[in-house]
Amino acid sequence: MNRIFIKELKMNSKMLLIWSLAVGGIGFACLLLYSSMEGEIRGMADAFSNMGMFSDAFGMSTLSIATIKGYFATEVGTVHGLGGSMFAALIAVGMLSKEEEHHTGEFLYSLPVSRRSIVLAKAICILAMIVLFSLICTGLYALGFVILGEELPVKEFTSYMAFQLVMNIEIAGICFALSSVFSKTMTGASLGLALIFYLYDLLGRVIPDLKKYLFIGPFSYANASDIFSGADLSVKALCFGGCITVICLVFAFIHYDRRDLAA
Numbered sequence: 700m701n702r703i704f705i706k707e708l709k710m711n712s713k714m715l716l717i718w719s720l721a722v723g724g725i726g727f728a729c730l731l732l733y734s735s736m737e738g739e740i741r742g743m744a745d746a747f748s749n750m751g752m753f754s755d756a757f758g759m760s761t762l763s764i765a766t767i768k769g770y771f772a773t774e775v776g777t778v779h780g781l782g783g784s785m786f787a788a789l790i791a792v793g794m795l796s797k798e799e800e801h802h803t804g805e806f807l808y809s810l811p812v813s814r815r816s817i818v819l820a821k822a823i824c825i826l827a828m829i830v831l832f833s834l835i836c837t838g839l840y841a842l843g844f845v846i847l848g849e850e851l852p853v854k855e856f857t858s859y860m861a862f863q864l865v866m867n868i869e870i871a872g873i874c875f876a877l878s879s880v881f882s883k884t885m886t887g888a889s890l891g892l893a894l895i896f897y898l899y900d901l902l903g904r905v906i907p908d909l910k911k912y913l914f915i916g917p918f919s920y921a922n923a924s925d926i927f928s929g930a931d932l933s934v935k936a937l938c939f940g941g942c943i944t945v946i947c948l949v950f951a952f953i954h955y956d957r958r959d960l961a962a
Contacts, residue, residue, distance in 0.1 A: 701820075703812070704823055714790065718786040718789075719832045723836035731847070769927070772859075772923035773923070780863065783836070784918075785894075788893045791872070791878060792889035799883075822951070826868065830864065833863065859921070859926045866918065866921035868944060872945075873892065873947050874889045875948065899918070900922065903916065914933055919936040
């Protein structure tokens, strides 16, 4: 099982590095732009906070983009939230299905290792990559604060990155379950799913009838504007997300162990 984990980690190391540096690098660049745009942002802050549904959707009604906290939450938070969710979905959705799609399962399943051990090794690999992705991005964002000479809001920043990690694990769990069902990698479906979750969170913040169902989406407990404005954590959303993650992982183990695999 350890060899399978190491092999998967090596095979996906390039994608991990590219996505981490791309998402973290864009967020880092956005932070560095703050100092050069600070004057203009202050002039636009009031206008952005009074744009009705648009302000509510992106958190600009509760946070001022003229402050470093508000700027990070609305700008970098959007980049990291979308980029991280798409990365988690992408690595998870092909982890099991690629064995059938590329016909590598003929060798893998001839080894003296149970299917459940293989699934466990691949699940741990996904978790490790999501954690590494989060650590790299965290380091780049923290470096951005240091270069700007701004004080890092440690409590809010740490909470945001932690909940984003949990959110990405939930999305990865859902896509991992999909990977156990299909014999081809559903790349488009996984990326579309991440975007749908993000869109659902935006709509849920501006449509009154959807607000009470906002907890269904994983972005509900990992929203940057909520965390940086000090809003109460949605325990209901966090518990719901945890249950979904566990159900999807259990389903992946049981279904993949029982299904007939194509040669």
